[in-house]
Amino acid sequence: MRQPNNAEYVGLEEDNVSPKLESFTKVSIVPLVFLIFYEVSGGPFGVEDSVQAAGPLLALLGFIIFPFIWSVPEALVTAELGTMFPENGGYVVWVSSALGPFWGFQQGWMKWLSGVIDNALYPVLFLDYLKSAIPILEYGLPRMVAILGITLALTYMNYRGLTIVGWVAILLGVFSLLPFVVMGLIALPELKPSRWFVLDLENVDWALYLNTLFWNLNYWDSISTLAGEVENPARTLPKALFYALILVVVSYFFPLLIGTGASSVPLDRDLWSDGYFSDIAKILGGVWLRFWVQGASALSNMGMFVAEMSSDSFQLLGMAERGMLPECFAKRSIYGTPPIGILFSASGVVFLSWLSFQEIVAAENFLYCFGMIMEFIAFVKLRIEHPEMSRPYKVPVGTMGAILMCVPPSLLILVVLALASFKVMVVSLFAVLIGLVLQPCLKYSEKKRWLRFSDRSGYHSVDERIIEA
Numbered sequence: 227m228r229q230p231n232n233a234e235y236v237g238l239e240e241d242n243v244s245p246k247l248e249s250f251t252k253v254s255i256v257p258l259v260f261l262i263f264y265e266v267s268g269g270p271f272g273v274e275d276s277v278q279a280a281g282p283l284l285a286l287l288g289f290i291i292f293p294f295i296w297s298v299p300e301a302l303v304t305a306e307l308g309t310m311f312p313e314n315g316g317y318v319v320w321v322s323s324a325l326g327p328f329w330g331f332q333q334g335w336m337k338w339l340s341g342v343i344d345n346a347l348y349p350v351l352f353l354d355y356l357k358s359a360i361p362i363l364e365y366g367l368p369r370m371v372a373i374l375g376i377t378l379a380l381t382y383m384n385y386r387g388l389t390i391v392g393w394v395a396i397l398l399g400v401f402s403l404l405p406f407v408v409m410g411l412i413a414l415p416e417l418k419p420s421r422w423f424v425l426d427l428e429n430v431d432w433a434l435y436l437n438t439l440f441w442n443l444n445y446w447d448s449i450s451t452l453a454g455e456v457e458n459p460a461r462t463l464p465k466a467l468f469y470a471l472i473l474v475v476v477s478y479f480f481p482l483l484i485g486t487g488a489s490s491v492p493l494d495r496d497l498w499s500d501g502y503f504s505d506i507a508k509i510l511g512g513v514w515l516r517f518w519v520q521g522a523s524a525l526s527n528m529g530m531f532v533a534e535m536s537s538d539s540f541q542l543l544g545m546a547e548r549g550m551l552p553e554c555f556a557k558r559s560i561y562g563t564p565p566i567g568i569l570f571s572a573s574g575v576v577f578l579s580w581l582s583f584q585e586i587v588a589a590e591n592f593l594y595c596f597g598m599i600m601e602f603i604a605f606v607k608l609r610i611e612h613p614e615m616s617r618p619y620k621v622p623v624g625t626m627g628a629i630l631m632c633v634p635p636s637l638l639i640l641v642v643l644a645l646a647s648f649k650v651m652v653v654s655l656f657a658v659l660i661g662l663v664l665q666p667c668l669k670y671s672e673k674k675r676w677l678r679f680s681d682r683s684g685y686h687s688v689d690e691r692i693i694e695a
Contacts, residue, residue, distance in 0.1 A: 253456050255465060255466050257392025257393055260392065260395035260399045260470075261395050261452070261536070262467060263395070263473050263474060264529040264533035265445050265533045266297075266442075266443065266445050266446060266448075267442065267477055267530075268402065268526040268529055269403055269481075270406065270477060271351055273438065273481075273482065274500060274501070275498065276289075277485070277498040278431075278496065279431040279432075279435035279438060280430045280432075281424050281426055282424045283422060283424060284425065284430065285435075285486070288435070289443075290475075292440075292443055293443055293474075295634045296440070297446060298471070299631050301446040301467045301471055303447070303605045304447045304463075306621050307608070308447075308449070308450040308453050308463050309618040310615065310616065312456070312463075314451060314453065315541060315543075315547070316453060317334075317450055318330050318331075318333055318334040318337075318544060320450075320601060320604045322548070323604070324603070324611075325607070331665040332665065333597055333600050334545045336594075336661060337447075337593075337597040338538055338541055338571075339593055340593040340597060341448065341571075343574075344441075344590045344594075345530075345535060345571065346575045348527040348534075349372075349531070349575070350373075351501075351523065352376060352527040353369060376528075377531075380531045380532050380535070381535065381568060381569075383532050385561065385565060391536055394532065395532070395533060398528060399529060401525055402523070402526040402529070403477055403522075405518040405522050406480060406519075409507060410484050412510050413488040417487040417488060421493060422483070433646075433647075436645060437642065437645070440591050441590065442478065443474070445534075445594075446467065446471075447601060449467075449537065451544060454540075461618075463619070481503065484506070485502075485503065488506070488510060491506050491509055491510070503523075507519040535568065535571050535575075538567065539571050540564060540567070549681070550668070551679075552678060553678045553679055553680045555570075556680055588647065588650045591646075592642075593654050595642055602636055606632060613625070
């Protein structure tokens with residue numbers, strides 16, 4: 227997967243690098259793999275809607291074919307651009323370098339908002355798995371109190387630092403996937419392969435099906451916003467993306483094989499909704515296995531929450547370091563984390579968590595699509611206009627290959643956008659409009675000195691990086 231390049235990246239001036247940052251422990255490859263795993267997946271919790279929407283065969287095929295259409299191209303783009311620009315901010319830096327700071331800000335706004343919307347899902351999924359055991363958590367004040375408590379606890383974990391988040395992600399990942407290994411061993415004698423081939427094309431909810439696949443297999447680029455916190459990102463990032471891709475696909479496909487293939491589990495598609503894997507666990511192994519799956523879901527959602535919040539908050543830090551946001555967003559705590567970014571991200575999660583699971587997924591996907599279009603444009607434009615620029619990892623295709631690689635995911639983006647409901651379109655486009663207005667307002671505030679912004683003189687333009695390399 228790696229294609230070495232000996233040219234060096236030139237980012238911040240040496241004099242502008244804070245000596246404090248050297249004291250913070252960098253993230254190594256194993257925690258990074260699990261951080262990516264939780265940015266993208268976190269396990270099979272949330273894939274049940276794919277069976278409800280399209281039945282067993284299309285659900286299984288979706289998690290085999292879809293990664294080649296979407297996940298692999300996105301991961302390859304992330305590996306190349308993330309090693310070209312190994313600094314916090316990730317895709318904001320890519321788009322700014324290719325299309326200018328205005329569009330870089332729009333990218334940051336849409337992807338941050340999309341990430342916050344995505345993070346609002348995890349307390350919802352957490353409670354959806356627990357409500358069968360604790361019915362009081364299904365509605366009303368107890369549910370809202372539980373959401374607030376979960377958000378506060380996990381926000382504090384993010385504040386304590388990426389090293390803690392990374393190793394916690396490893397422990398949570400192992401615990402979350404183990405019950406499905408046990409389920410597979412129990413279900414093995416009663417698996418009927420014929421159940422996997424059930425197909426009813428006349429009753430497919432294509433919008434729900436594609437949104438579920440898209441949501442469960444995107445966000446590979448999110449880890450790029452932490453590139454400045456990674457140990458030797460030129461080597462570590464591409465390898466971690468490759469290992470995480472394998473882990474994600476297996477963590478989806480194997481549980482779906484079990485749930486749809488076991489003869490004791492009903493094939494009633496209406497039953498396949500959020501939290502149904504806990505019911506399958508009870509059918510196959512009893513109450514003890516159901517509790518284990520529910521506990522695994524709870525911990526998995528914790529892992530996804532802290533990984534996503536880390537990405538969102540460090541993205542804001544990277545934008546502030548480049549003068550796109552007020553300087554306060556660039557300040558770090560004693561643990562090296564950006565407290566203002568964390569607070570903003572947590573507030574957005576609490577505000578959005580009252581929406582339903584499917585509404586959140588649809589709105590998040592719509593905004594995410596706009597951001598991905600700009601990433602693909604930036605990837606191709608940098609290949610065409612700056613082929614000589616340092617690329618410690620380079621996707622082993624030429625310019626035309628880079629363009630062709632972006633065509634299938636771009637077509638998929640258009641399909642996802644077209645299938646969105648009118649309500650989702652209106653809300654999402656209104657959010658985009660806010661970003662278009664917000665950037666000039668911030669620039670005006672900087673000009674009038676109402677807000678203090680970081681000095682951007684330490685950052686080199688693309689052309690300056692090429693000359694110095």
